[in-house]
Amino acid sequence: MEIPPRYSRHIRFQQIGETGQLKLMHARVAIVGMGALGTVLANHMVRSGVGYIRLIDRDFVEESNLQRQMLYDEEDARQNIPKAIAAANKLSKINSLVQIEPHIADLNPTNAENLLTGVDLILDGTDNFTARFLINDVAVKHQIPWIYGGAVASRGVSFTIIPDRTPCLRCLFHSAPSVGTTDTCDTAGVIGPIIHVVASFQAAEATKLLVEATDHLQSKMNQWDMWENHFSSIDVTKAKKADCPACGEKKFEYLDAIMEEEWIQTLCGRDSVQIHPIHAAALSLEKIEQKLKHLGTTTRNRFLLKFAPNDHIRMMIFPDGRVMIQGTDNITQAKSLYAKYLGM
Template sequence: MHLDQERYSRQTLVPQVGIAGQPKLAAGRVAVAGCGALGSATASLLARAGVGYIRLIDRDFVEISNLQRQRLYTEADVESGMPKAAIAAQRLAEANSEISLEAEVTDLSSANAEALLSDVDVIVDAIDNLEGRFLINDVALKHSIPWIYGAVISTYGLSMTILPGEGPCIRCLLPETPAPGTVDTCATAGIFGPIVDWISGLQASEAMKLLLGQRDQVSRGLCQVDVWDRELEVSGVPVRPGCPACAMGRYEFLEADATSETVSLCGQDALQISMPSGSTLDLEDLGARLASGREVLLTPFMVRFEAEGHEINVFADGRAIIKGTTDPALGRMLYAKYVGT
């Protein structure tokens, strides 16, 4: 028996996939936005199922508090300073060498979202902030690409498949981003590991239905699960008249200017400073400049060093993550002083 047939033999026995379905999965292209808990789990399911091309997008590196639920990473990855997207691509290639995996170590923004998300068949949302979801929504609507919303918090999770032109979008469900500090984050409410499997299982199933050409089988409602209470509820979401994105065709998040900006990271005592699109930085040069009198970790993706009690991580696109502060002014001062602008 040919390797391919043996590899997927238990999957093609499932009538919903069948022998005829495997080449469709192999021809499928998926972007997974975010390689945290949901992204690790969903990408793993899709890679092992033989989805032919998977783009893994993530801005961050691995921290010890990730290991409880982010299954593609190990303790060694916390020390290595390697970015999640690159590690995820490597681990998934070890699980399935027959597919193409592309790692994009970057922050999804209005400047790069169309380049990263518009040439795939399905977008899986596995990011940790609503603004990013609104950006995915804009690209998906503009380019008519189905996307699968997913979110987890505590023992609870949500998922909805959004089919542009065939029903509600995310902004029909959630019109605006909530004010900072008014919603729970993974750092305030935590995440109970098993809910990740529920939601990633729903997301991977929906993605596979779409790649298999079974759009009529896709769930049309908002699925809410509480894994602790063993409750699952699917409710209809109406298209909201006046929805800026799907009713009015205004892509406010995609059209927002992507300039240099400073944002605090979801639930972390950390800041991200991003540079305008197209910025590049010579990491080796920066590493060498910083190396006098301090310890510097240099990887192909990042320079990490300590300064004034803060851990500073600088990426090749000029982006920095500064730990131990959420004060934008302090962050910009540290950036200017040690990285330069």
């Protein structure tokens, strides 16, 4: 395979060279979450020439994203474009040689294995530990390396996980923190530079993995505070546990979670509840709009329908039956609204 001139600077970097670039061009990567970290990760992966990139995100672009989510613009926010689609549109203009596959999807136990397998590497751009433990279960079960990353306020953290070689996420954190006990970007804010530091570190580790330069991987958990000028690197090699539920006992509790008729999540810090039917639907947004337009304000594009029954509630309805209800964090109220207007 001929290597395009656009990758000439990679080739001149001896640790990659022609052999490494060819490996990148044949590599397959999944990125979960196309928010702040995810947009930086995708930008690096596409520009470096990774051959296939799967983008997974459940959300749509809002104006408050533009401060730090580098692939989006004001028009994306005005049109409520799903992040996976908006990102794919931008990335395809950056490198048309890369196959980009966007998925407007909420990662959950019913779809995680389909979305996260068939790749060489999983990159974490999520904003919650439930999703990360789900990624960890799939990665351990299918022996897929993945790179954990997180950022809030001016602080960030990253760790590279290779099944059977390093501790997995559940070796380090047995269970997810309780909702409301940790800072989020919505409660503590976030500055753009920490996003780029964490995601760029993840991208560098990803490049090493994909060109098989595994001797150069960082075996420590790295933490940064860009405001306080702090950096620490913690050796966690001895944290690998024989009785770890995931990598030790092969009990994939997050992947095998028994779901009720809906998958319901409060979105911490966002005054929102997401309801996702366990059995995906195939809704006609046009028909639903006809039903709802006399009951409130509706705005529709081909990806979602926005419905506001009053000044306080907004419902974002997706074709697979998933609904994001903004204006409440009360699950009972959210389910009532869901049943009242959608009858599901």
